[in-house]
Amino acid sequence: MDLIEKVVIVTGAASGIGRASARMIAEAGASAVVLVDMDAAGLTETAKDIMAETRQITCDVTDPLALEALYKTVTDRFDRLDVVFNNAGIVSGPPPFPDTDLERIRRVVDIDLTSVIQSSALAIQYMRTNGGGVIINTASTGGLNPYLSDAPYAASKAGVIMFSRSCAELHEQYGIRVNAVCPGVTETPILDKTGGGTRPEWLGPIMEHIKALSPEDIGQTVLDIIKDDNMAGEFVVVQNEPR
Ligand SMILES: NC(=O)c1ccc[n+]([C@@H]2O[C@H](COP(=O)([O-])OP(=O)(O)OC[C@H]3O[C@@H](n4cnc5c(N)ncnc54)[C@H](O)[C@@H]3O)[C@@H](O)[C@H]2O)c1
Numbered sequence: 001m002d003l004i005e006k007v008v009i010v011t012g013a014a015s016g017i018g019r020a021s022a023r024m025i026a027e028a029g030a031s032a033v034v035l036v037d038m039d040a041a042g043l044t045e046t047a048k049d050i051m052a053e054t055r056q057i058t059c060d061v062t063d064p065l066a067l068e069a070l071y072k073t074v075t076d077r078f079d080r081l082d083v084v085f086n087n088a089g090i091v092s093g094p095p096p097f098p099d100t101d102l103e104r105i106r107r108v109v110d111i112d113l114t115s116v117i118q119s120s121a122l123a124i125q126y127m128r129t130n131g132g133g134v135i136i137n138t139a140s141t142g143g144l145n146p147y148l149s150d151a152p153y154a155a156s157k158a159g160v161i162m163f164s165r166s167c168a169e170l171h172e173q174y175g176i177r178v179n180a181v182c183p184g185v186t187e188t189p190i191l192d193k194t195g196g197g198t199r200p201e202w203l204g205p206i207m208e209h210i211k212a213l214s215p216e217d218i219g220q221t222v223l224d225i226i227k228d229d230n231m232a233g234e235f236v237v238v239q240n241e242p243r
Contacts, residue, residue: 001082001133002227003025003029003030003082003223003226004029004030005031006029006030006031006080007030007031007032007034007074007080007081007082008022008030008032008033008034008083008084009034009036009070009074009084009085009123010022010025010033010034010035010036010085010087011036011037011088012036012087012089013035013037013043013087014037014039014043014046015042015188015190016186016188017087017138017188017215017218017219018046018085018087019215020216020218020219021085021087021222022035023046023049023050023219024219024222024223025083025219025222025223026050026051026052026054027051028223030052030083032052032055032078033050033053033054033055034054034070035047035054035057036059036061036070036088037058038058038059040056043056043057044056055073055074057070057073061088061111061115062107062110062111062114062115067119067122068122071123071126080130081123081126081127081130082134083135083136084120084133084135084136085135085136085138085222086116086119086120086135086137086138087136087137087138088111088115089112089138089140090107090108090111090190091190091194092108092150092152092153093194093196094195094196094200096148096149096150097148097149097150097151097152100152108153109152109155112153112156112160113156113157113159113160116137116138116163120135120137120167123135123176124170124174124176128170128174132174132176133177134177135176135178135179136178136180136226137160137163137164137178138160138181138218139157139158139161139182140154140182141182141184141185141237141239142157143157143159143160143161143182149202157182160180161182164178164179164235165180165233165234165235166233167232168232168233168234169233170232171232171233177232178232178233179225179233180234180235180236181218181225181235181238182235182237182238183213183217183238184210184213184237184239185206185207185212186212186213186214186217186238187213187214187215191203208243209242209243210240210242211240213238218238221238
């Protein structure tokens with residue numbers, strides 16, 4: 001799909017990968033980018049860099065009614081929806097698993113997996129009667145490799161990969177392409193949240209051997225997935241290069 005004159009929703013757009021991707025999607029020609037996040041100030045900051053029409057929607061993606069309202073607002077306003085990038089996400093942070101608080105485990109699964117499924121379902125319900133579209137879900141290399149200290153995150157991201165793969169048939173049925181992107185370690189504020197405000201100790205030795213990706217590296221992969229009309233039910237790994 002080419003992005004000229006397209007309408008795109010990006011969640012987690014107030015920071016990191018979502019912010020960079022929203023900007024790059026606008027630069028690629030989208031007519032409107034709907035920026036979604038809980039962080040209103042961050043959304044305003046993101047919108048400053050975007051030349052296309054933007055709409056900032058401050059909501060918690062785990063609130064089912066808020067997500068339904070988001071889709072209604074967008075489709076009523078623009079009368080089209082071409083691309084959804086389900087990207088909002090969190091890590092468990094300290095203490096590491098198995099000492100993670102149950103409420104925090106629920107929150108991680110809710111944001112990182114359940115909201116991705118609900119948002120995709122709402123997008124598919126619209127796209128299947130409106131000419132198809134593209135959905136990209138942010139997973140992680142953590143969803144492919146065992147990761148004990150944040151096993152709830154790894155399990156959620158593995159779920160995102162299998163969910164996206166399970167949607168492959170929608171391409172043939174309705175022209176809807178659902179795919180996942182699996183970033184390696186990417187330089188964004190989430191790295192500090194992993195350690196609860198500082199970088200976790202375990203990241204230090206890893207970073208001695210690899211170069212962190214930039215949010216733009218992931219944004220470029222998102223653009224590549226949008227452009228590739230044959231890609232459906234796949235996951236694309238963005239690997240860190242060795243130092
Ligand atoms: N940075 C990395 O190394 C890395 C690696 C693999 C995957 N990821 C994934 O990439 C995605 C983006 O993360 P990032 O690295 O840009 O981190 P980030 O912390 O910079 O951005 C995440 C954004 O999601 C928003 N968000 C969190 N919970 C939300 C909710 N309930 N409702 C609405 N918005 C919410 C945050 O406010 C924030 O703006 C996440 O899904 C993350 O798991 C990141």
